[in-house]
Amino acid sequence: MNLKITVNGEKKQFDIEPNEMLIDVLxxxxxxxxxxxxxxxxxxxxxxxxxxxxxxxxxxxxxxxEGCEITTVEALGQNGPLHDIQQVFVDESAFQCGFCAPGIIMNTMEFMDDIQQRENKVVPVSEIKNRLNGNLCRCTGYEAQLSALKKLVVKYGGEVEDE
Ligand code: FES
Ligand code: FES
Incomplete structure (x- = not known):
């Protein structure tokens, strides 16, 4: 079957099997x-x-x-300066092997978008930790990633509320 989607701002058409998962097609x-x-x-x-x-x-x-807009890390910082989110993770040395990085960065993109849109900009540390819950990292212990997320919350207009 034919799939029409937009990936990273480009309209695409892919031949897919009806039971294929998005990860395999991408x-x-x-x-x-x-x-x-x-x-x-x-x-x-x-x-x-x-x-x-x-x-x-x-x-x-x-x-x-079908018809959706899909965004992957390839959309960020191509052939130019890193995206703000990527740069802060780099500054904080938040990754070692980097296998978890694309997933964490995309999750963070959604988080920062959410912070920019919400009325109450106070973000408890517990919420930031919860954000990392869904992304497993076998290397880092999450401290540097937590530190990067705190900096990003402030950069994107939020206020971090310590526990
Ligand atoms: S590969 Fe999808 S959640 Fe692990
Ligand atoms: S940096 Fe290796 S899994 Fe996260």
């Missing part, structure tokens, strides 16, 4: 930033944005995203 078509970790909706490495909302591409049927 990786086959060259979006290798989308990492396959557990393939069971547990680890968050496959996170992409679907119409601006973070989804686990290993549990989304490709056929269900």
């Amino acid at each position: 990786r086959r078509e060259g979006y290798k930033s989308v990492k396959k970790g557990c393939n069971m909706a547990d680890c968050g490495t496959c996170t992409v944005l679907k119409d601006g909302k973070a989804v686990l591409s290993c549990k989304v049927f490709a056929a269900s995203v």
Whole structure:
């Protein structure tokens, strides 16, 4: 079957099987930033944005995203300066092997968009920690990632409320 979607701002058409998952189509078509970790909706490495909302591409049927806008890390910082979000994670040395990075960055994109749109800009640390809950990282212990997220919350207009 034919799938028409927009990926990273470009209109695309892919031939897909009816039972294919979005992660497999994206990786086959060259979006290798989308990492396959557990393939069971547990680890968050496959996170992409679907119409601006973070989804686990290993549990989304490709056929269900007809007409949607999909965003992967390839959309950020291509052939130029890093995106603000990428730069803060780099500044904080928030990754080691980097396998979890694309998923965490896409999840953070949604989080920052949410902070910009909400009326109450006070963000408890517990909410920031919850944001990291869905993205497993085997290397870092999450401290540097938490620190990066706190800086990003402020950068995007929020106020961090310590516990
Ligand atoms: S590969 Fe999708 S959540 Fe782990
Ligand atoms: S930096 Fe290695 S899994 Fe997160």
